[in-house]
Amino acid sequence: MRTPGGLSLRLDVRALTVVVVLLAAALTAGVLLIGTGEFPISTRDVVRTLLGDGNPGQELVVIDLRLPRVLVALLVGASLGLGGALFQALSRNPLGSPDILGLSQGATAGALVVIVLVAGDARQVTLGALAGGLATGLAIYLLAWKRGVHGYRLVLVGIGMSAIMTAVNGYLLTKADMVDAARAVVWMTGSLSGRDWEQVWPLLALCAVLVPLVLGNGRALRMMEMGDDVSYALGVRVERVRLLLMLAAVLLTAAATAAAGPVSFVALTAPQLARRLTRSPGPNLLPSLCMGATLLVTADWTSQRVFGADQLAVGVVTGVLGGVYLLWLLVTERRAGRI
Numbered sequence: 001m002r003t004p005g006g007l008s009l010r011l012d013v014r015a016l017t018v019v020v021v022l023l024a025a026a027l028t029a030g031v032l033l034i035g036t037g038e039f040p041i042s043t044r045d046v047v048r049t050l051l052g053d054g055n056p057g058q059e060l061v062v063i064d065l066r067l068p069r070v071l072v073a074l075l076v077g078a079s080l081g082l083g084g085a086l087f088q089a090l091s092r093n094p095l096g097s098p099d100i101l102g103l104s105q106g107a108t109a110g111a112l113v114v115i116v117l118v119a120g121d122a123r124q125v126t127l128g129a130l131a132g133g134l135a136t137g138l139a140i141y142l143l144a145w146k147r148g149v150h151g152y153r154l155v156l157v158g159i160g161m162s163a164i165m166t167a168v169n170g171y172l173l174t175k176a177d178m179v180d181a182a183r184a185v186v187w188m189t190g191s192l193s194g195r196d197w198e199q200v201w202p203l204l205a206l207c208a209v210l211v212p213l214v215l216g217n218g219r220a221l222r223m224m225e226m227g228d229d230v231s232y233a234l235g236v237r238v239e240r241v242r243l244l245l246m247l248a249a250v251l252l253t254a255a256a257t258a259a260a261g262p263v264s265f266v267a268l269t270a271p272q273l274a275r276r277l278t279r280s281p282g283p284n285l286l287p288s289l290c291m292g293a294t295l296l297v298t299a300d301w302t303s304q305r306v307f308g309a310d311q312l313a314v315g316v317v318t319g320v321l322g323g324v325y326l327l328w329l330l331v332t333e334r335r336a337g338r339i
Contacts, residue, residue, distance in 0.1 A: 012278070012280055014278055014280065015280050018277045018290075019287055019290050022287065023290055026290065026293045026294040029298045029301050030074060031047060031050075033069075033070050034046045034050075034062055034067060036301060036304045036305055037304065046062060049063065068196045069192050069195045069300075070297060072199050073192050073260075073297040074293045074297055075200070075207055075256075075293075076192075076260045076263065077270070077296030078207065078289045078290070078293040079203070079252040079255060079256040079292070080098070080256050080266040080270065080296070081267065081271065081274070081290070081291050081295070082211065082252055082288055082292065083098055083252040083253040083256070084267030084270055084271045084288065084292070085270070085274070085283050085288035086214065086252075086283070087267070088271050088272075089221050089224075090249075092225060093155050095155060096154065096155050096158070097265075097267040097271075098249075098267045099264060099268055099322075100155070100162060101140060101158025101161070101162065102136055102140065102158050102159070102160075102161035103136055103137055103140075103158075103254065103257075104253065104257055104262040105136070105161075105165035106133050106136025106139075106254075107254045107262065108132070108169055108257065109132045109136075109172070110130070110131045110132015110133065110135070111184075111261075112176075112184055113128055114127070114128035114129075115128075115176070115180055116175060117172075123198075125258075126199075127258075129257050130255060133250060133253060134251070136165060137247075137249075137253075140157050140158050141243070143161075144157040169188075172184075173185070187261050188261060188262060189261060189316060190261040190264060190313055190318070190319075191260065191261055191315060192260055193313070195260070203255055203259050206251065210248045210251060210252055213244075213248060214245065214248050214285060215285055217241055221241065221282075221285075222282040222283060223236050224236060224238060225282065260314075260315075261313075262315065263318055264319035264323075265318050265319060265322020265326065266295055266322070268322060268325070268326065269321070269325045270291040270295055271283070271288040271291070272325075273291050274287035277291075299318050300314040300317075302317060
């Protein structure tokens with residue numbers, strides 16, 4: 001497609017269709033989730049209340065209590081989906097996700113330090129998780145650096161860092177008293193229960209800055225998948241772009257973990273599923289973002305619908321589904337001779 005100014009644009013109709021369908025599915029699941037709980041509300045009443053035509057009781061339940069939870073689910077899922085797509089593209093490995101590279105475990109360690117050693121409040125736990133994720137991401141980048149950061153070295157260092165952070169988290173739990181340990185275990189399952197507007201606004205602001213930045217570097221990221229030498233020849237500042245996108249991916253993952261706890265496998269599965277739906281090469285950043293949001297809000301709705309309100313944390317549901325998908329992915333990659 002050519003614009004009036006002479007600029008040529010490539011429009012992937014299938015990818016655009018996938019994005020629209022995923023957005024519609026995410027919004028539909030969000031409306032259903034708002035209406036689910038101990039005080040059920042019909043879909044029609046939920047929509048009317050969101051449009052400002054509900055009664056005071058419905059406004060209290062929908063706007064004040066349940067809408068923040070749904071927005072956190074959408075933002076956390078989108079952040080994890082986009083962060084996972086970035087890491088998989090930068091490492092050129094389908095297993096290069098924050099779950100496997102140790103970033104989620106690092107953010108968990110930061111939160112546990114605040115819970116166990118400081119007995120901090122919810123805001124301090126959030127800051128601790130964010131700091132832990134950033135510190136872990138920086139350590140992985142520095143340890144993987146050797147005349148640049150390459151895919152398999154990044155994955156291997158990340159797996160080692162994941163093991164270290166898992167051990168640190170176990171040690172911190174053994175040092176906690178019963179109350180703090182129970183609080184930490186609840187946080188570590190990954191849950192959207194009790195989320196309010198205090199979690200929505202910081203995550204929304206971060207996404208508003210990072211998502212356009214990442215999408216704006218999508219073309220350079222796609223070139224980098226062809227190799228550093230080709231990217232340099234095409235005028236891409238490889239290490240600068242790689243560092244910028246890795247920082248964005250770490251911030252997205254750490255912020256998502258800080259808001260909802262370590263929700264498992266969304267960052268791994270969302271980019272893979274998005275790529276299979278679009279059948280398009282490259283990082284598929286926007287489809288991965290939409291897939292992550294759809295997966296998480298649908299998993300939370302399924303959890304509440306099947307097991308009852310807040311009876312099963314959403315991290316348990318995504319962990320089970322993601323574990324099954326990971327096993328299938330490993331078998332597929334082995335049969336293809338790639339691992």
